[in-house]
Amino acid sequence: MTDPLESAARPTHSRRSLLTGGIKLAAGAAVLGGGSLLAASPAYAAVPDSPKFYLPGAGGNPVLRQTLHQPNWAMQSFAYDSVNENIYFAQHKVGSDTGDLWLSKTDLFGKVLSTMAIHGFGHGSSMGVETAGAGNSPYIWIESHSVNDAGTRIARFRWVDDGTLETTSSSIYNRTPTVSSFAHSPRPAIDTHYDRVLFRYHSGSATRPWRIAVFTLADAVAGRLSDGYRLTERAIPTNQELGLTDADSFQGITSCGRYAYLIFGGPNRSSYLVTLDLNDTGSSYVEKFLTNAGESLPGREAQGIAIWRLNGAPRLAFGYSSKITSTEPDTFESSVFYKSEFSA
Template identity: 50%
Template sequence: MRNIPSAANRRSVSRRGLFRAGGGLAAGAALGSAGVLLGAGPAWAEVPDSPRFDLVGAGGNPVWKKSLHANWVMQSFAYDNVHQHIYFAQVNSQNSDPDRVGDLWITKTDTAGNQLGSMALHNFGHGVSIAVEPYNRSVYLWTEWMSSSSGFGTKIGRFAFADGAVLEKTSGAIQDRTPSIGDTMINPQPAIDPSTDRLLVRYKTGTDQPRIVAFPLSDARAGRLASENRLVERALPARGSWGTDNPFQGYTAYGRYAYLLEGRANGPSYITVIDLNDTGQSTVIDRWQTTAGESLSGREPQGMAVWLHSSGPRLAFGFHSNTDGVRQASVFYKSEFV
């Protein structure tokens, strides 16, 4: 299903060279909460242009029904594009112990889904989105953190992956990397665009009021996540009653475009495309239905990531499945551009 707004229905974006080639703000400029440059008139923030992934076509399926470390539900995944590994986040959907709310397993695999290691996170969150950052001979994970009673994280934490480790939410090894841009930040969820070295955070400011904000990864790594550090910020589509039946299941970004994954178990799955340079709650492609993995038992969309493969960039998206109580992960991708 495609719904591409006409030019009349999409607000135009000023292109005045406000950003450096790497996507940063021009010196001395600052952004207001709606993305307007303060003191610079009504111009809107802008990230450099890039190609957009084509959602049609066969794509690929490098991971098929792989069991991860625990027999828990795969929620999200991301790539270490330097070492060509995947890190999956898993949550215990059958947890009934209040002391274990927000417990996650992280499973490290090769790009075919074969297990290479694991790590336990206590009271972190639901694992809706995970980001992977190879840096300084270590691999750092970015996840939601500090689980609330709902099971979702209230902050974003950055920490080094350590095979076999158990990390408590109070550990001093966790760096708080929650943006402080003036907005109420409900359920912040991180992603990294490895093609531009940007951290993106999806969050809500209220019921059904999702937003997305982007920062240079170098600033985010150092904890510089204030208003003056953001590259762009905009609203995401409100989901309404449709969203109740089709839960949000993950997102990622490649250059100018963000990709959202939605759908429920044993139902249709959708990908929505967002232009980070657009405004309001507009979309480029609204609810494009994918049939990838349709033969999976208990098929449920879970997670998106950008994979920088030797043959070119890939837009990867995943599915959890359940066959007679055995929970497994599958990953598909698109590699062509429009």
């Protein structure tokens, strides 16, 4: 499903802009930040070097065609609480513009354990999970305060089994970035291996509008999200610069150390994984990889990417929504694949 601000806000982009083994791989509008891209701002440091995932490398498929809490709502994103061995999924109702989402807490194989209903938050196109320790409910990071089904802020709130949450709740912490290049449409992701938070957001630029800024988890939790606290910031290449078409929709972002990883692909279309160096700039990218993971899934559509830690090692997990059209309404299923190898 398409994040509604992607097409309106991206004139040069697309329309929307474990276990080892198992099935083998086939190989979005409030302005809160102010300022312009040319405004002076404090310098920031480079992200230290780290290993880079080898995108053609080996992996697995721990979640295969699982039905989440609401079978007629499509998965949009997911994230891991690796300490407690849970995955959290966000689902959105097809065709709805209310910003209502279902969140499902599952085991590592996608079996639903509990849920939350969150009302008026947005499309759910990216999320993060901040682990609060063994046996404790984590904090969810996700877009909130929806306008026409697109979140305008970032909410941080504690997970409550079978809970319901409104955007007016006093339990929500506003963690919207305030860097000078921020215009609207923030989306979060958490690097659970290096304890950092990445925000993807629209800068207001017409030529290369989408940017990412990275903060330490400690600063982001404390709300220190201005220029002086960012570890790094850079533009995301446009679809044209990545050699993709307008139909190759942006479907998620995460980071692990020095590198950000993006997933692209529309319904029943090719799917691509893209690596960016967080210390680089502009149109640059490290790698674009055409993945055939889940290519036999009916109505396959890329949806979400996240870091999963197992036995202390990070994995790059990426997801797909699939659709059964013989039911009325359509039934949606969720699958998750991963990459576990690093480049030499």
